[in-house]
Amino acid sequence: MDKIDFRSDTVTWPTPAMRQAMLTAAVGDDVYGEDPTVNKLEALAAEMVGKEAALFVASGTMGNLAAILTHAGRGDEAILGQDAHIFCWEAGGMAALGGVTPYPLPTDAIGRMDLAQIEAAIRWDDPHCPRSRLILLENSYGAKNGAPVPLDYLAAVSDIARRHGLATHLDGARLFNAAAALGVPARAVVQHVDSVSFCLSKGLCAPVGSLLCGSAAFVRQARRIRKILGGGMRQAGVLAAAGIVSLTEMVDRLSQDHENAALLARGLASISGIQVDVERVRTNIVFFYLSPDVTLSAPQIAAQLRQANIWIGAESERHFRVVTHYWVGPNEIELLLGALEEIMRQGVRQSA
Ligand code: TLP
Numbered sequence: 001m002d003k004i005d006f007r008s009d010t011v012t013w014p015t016p017a018m019r020q021a022m023l024t025a026a027v028g029d030d031v032y033g034e035d036p037t038v039n040k041l042e043a044l045a046a047e048m049v050g051k052e053a054a055l056f057v058a059s060g061t062m063g064n065l066a067a068i069l070t071h072a073g074r075g076d077e078a079i080l081g082q083d084a085h086i087f088c089w090e091a092g093g094m095a096a097l098g099g100v101t102p103y104p105l106p107t108d109a110i111g112r113m114d115l116a117q118i119e120a121a122i123r124w125d126d127p128h129c130p131r132s133r134l135i136l137l138e139n140s141y142g143a144k145n146g147a148p149v150p151l152d153y154l155a156a157v158s159d160i161a162r163r164h165g166l167a168t169h170l171d172g173a174r175l176f177n178a179a180a181a182l183g184v185p186a187r188a189v190v191q192h193v194d195s196v197s198f199c200l201s202k203g204l205c206a207p208v209g210s211l212l213c214g215s216a217a218f219v220r221q222a223r224r225i226r227k228i229l230g231g232g233m234r235q236a237g238v239l240a241a242a243g244i245v246s247l248t249e250m251v252d253r254l255s256q257d258h259e260n261a262a263l264l265a266r267g268l269a270s271i272s273g274i275q276v277d278v279e280r281v282r283t284n285i286v287f288f289y290l291s292p293d294v295t296l297s298a299p300q301i302a303a304q305l306r307q308a309n310i311w312i313g314a315e316s317e318r319h320f321r322v323v324t325h326y327w328v329g330p331n332e333i334e335l336l337l338g339a340l341e342e343i344m345r346q347g348v349r350q351s352a
Contacts, residue, residue, distance in 0.1 A: 001327045004335060007313040009174075009202040009257075009284060009325040017249060018206065018242035025241035029234050030056070031227070037237030041244050045211040048247060049175075049196055050187030053219035055212045056240055058231050060085075060173045063197030063210040064136075065093040066229065070222045071167040071195070072133040074099030079121050079166075080136035081107040083143035086171055097229075101130050109280070111141025112153050115160065122164050135161050138171040139189060140178040145277075146285030146323075148181035151188060158192035172198040173210070177283040180254045194218065203254055203284060204246035205326050208239045250326070257284040260324040260333060267337040273348040274340075284324045287315070296347035301340070308339045 005011045014022070028034035038056050045054035057063045064086050072078060078094060080087050082104035086094070094100040103121050105113040123129040135157055140146040154170075161168045170190055172178065175198040179186040190196040195214035200206035212222055226232060233239075258281075265281040268274050268288050276288040290298060298314035305312055310332075313321040322336075 004310045004328060004332045006322040006324070006328055006332075006336065007311050009323045012201075012203070012205040012325050012327055014207045014242050015205050015245065015250075015326070018245045021241040021245050022238045025237040027235035027237035030236045031232040031234060035235060035237045035240070037244070038240040041240040041247070042211070044244060044247055045198075046213055048186055049190050049198070049213050051190070051196070051213040052216040053214065055219050055222050055226060056233075056236060056243070057197070057210050057212055057226055058208065058233070059201070060171070060197060060199045060210045061090045061093065062226070062229060062231050063212040064090060064169070064171050065097065066212055066222045066225045066231070067169045067195045067197060067214075068094045068100055068134065068136070069098045069225045070218060071169060072098065072100045075130055076133035077101045077103050077123065077130035078134040078136050079103045079105060079113070079118055079132065081105060081111060081113055081138065081141075081143075083107060083111075084136060084138050084171065085142050085173065086136055086138070088143070100133075103132075107141070107144065109144060110147035111138060111144040111149050113157075115156055118157060119160055122160075122166070132164065132166055135166055135168050136171065137168060137193065138173075140174045140181065140283045140285075142173070142285065145280045145287055146174060146177065146283040147280070148178040148282055151182065151184065151192075154189070154192045167195070168193040170196040172196045174199070174202060174283065176251045177203060177254050177258070181258060181282045200243040200246040203257055203325050204250040206239070206242040206246045209243050211243075253326070254284070256329075257324045257326070258282070260284075260329060261286050263330065264322060264324060264333045264336070267333065268340075271337070271341050271344055273344045286322045286324075287319060288322070289319045294344070294347050296343070301343055301347065304343050305336070305339055308335075310336050310339055312336070
C-alpha cells in the first residue's frame with residue numbers, strides 16, 4: 001500500500017490474486033440473474049453461513065438497510081444497541097428511507113443489550129404504539145473493541161424474538177472475525193438469526209461488496225429492495241470475483257490480524273502516557289486513550305504520525321482507534337510504536 005494505514009480494515013487494497021481474478025472474471029447482466037461469477041459468490045456465501053440464499057450488495061450499509069426494509073415497514077420499530085453501527089453510522093437510513101423507528105438500548109462491555117430490557121422494549125399491541133418488528137444485533141461489536149459476542153446471548157435474543165413474533169438481523173460486517181475469535185464456524189454464529197449481512201471489503205480485502213443472507217423468500221424480497229435502492233448491478237462479476245477470493249483465501253488468516261492487534265495493544269501499553277485495556281482486544285480493533293498528563297491532543301498526535309506516512313484514527317480529543325488487517329503486520333506495528341513513542345516523549349508533561 002502507499003501508506004501505513006491503521007484507520008480501518010476498510011482501507012485494504014485488493015490482493016494480487018484478487019486483481020488477477022477480476023481481470024479474467026466471467027460476467028453477465030446480474031439484474032437478469034445472468035452473471036455467473038455473482039451467482040457463484042452468492043451460492044458460496046449462503047453455503048458458508050448455512051442460509052438458503054444470499055444477495056450481493058454494494059456495501060455493509062446497503063446490506064443492513066435492505067435487510068431492515070425487507071423485515072419491517074413504515075410505523076414499525078427496531079430494537080438495537082445505542083452504539084450499534086446501524087444506529088450511529090448509517091445515516092439514519094432505516095428512518096430516512098423506511099419509516100422504521102429505532103429503539104436504542106444500552107449495551108455492556110462486549111455489546112450485549114440486557115435481555116430484560118429487550119423484553120421490556122417490545123410494545124403492546126396498541127394503536128398508539130409503533131409496532132415492534134425487529135431486533136438488530138452486531139458481531140463483532142465495533143464500538144466495543146470489536147468484541148466477539150457469545151453464542152448464548154445470540155440464542156437468548158433470538159428466543160425472545162421468536163416468542164414475540166419479531167425478526168432478527170445480524171450486522172456481521174466482521175462476522176468472520178467474530179467466528180475466528182469465538183473458535184466456531186461462521187454458520188454457528190448466525191444459526192439463531194433470520195438474516196445476516198457480512199462485508200467482503202474489510203479484513204477480507206475485496207475492493208467492494210457485502211452479502212445479505214437468509215431464507216430464499218427473504219432474499220427474493222431483499223432483491224427487490226436492492227433494486228429500489230439503486231443497487232441492481234450489471235456486470236458485477238468483476239467485483240464478485242474478488243469476493244470469491246475473499247471467501248476462499250482470506251478468511252482463515254484473520255486470526256493473524258487478531259494476534260497482531262494483541263501485539264500492538266501490548267506495545268501501546270508500554271508507552272508512557274497511553275492507556276489501553278489489552279485484555280479487551282479479542283479481534284482486530286484496538287481503542288487507546290491519552291492519560292491526563294499528555295499535553296498533545298489525539299488529532300495533533302495523529303497529524304504528527306501522518307508526517308511519517310502512518311495513519312491512525314483520532315476518534316476524539318483523547319482517544320484513538322487502530323485496526324489491523326492484511327496490509328499491516330509486525331513490521332508496520334513496530335514503525336507505529338516507534339514513531340508514537342517518540343511523539344509521546346515530547347508530549348507528556350514532565351513532573352518537576
Ligand atoms: N464501518 C466503518 C465505518 O463506517 C465506521 C469502519 O471503518 O469500521 N457494520 C459495521 C459493524 C461496520 O463497522 C461498518 C463499517 C458497516 C456496517 C458498514 O459497512 P460499509 O462501510 O461497507 O457500508
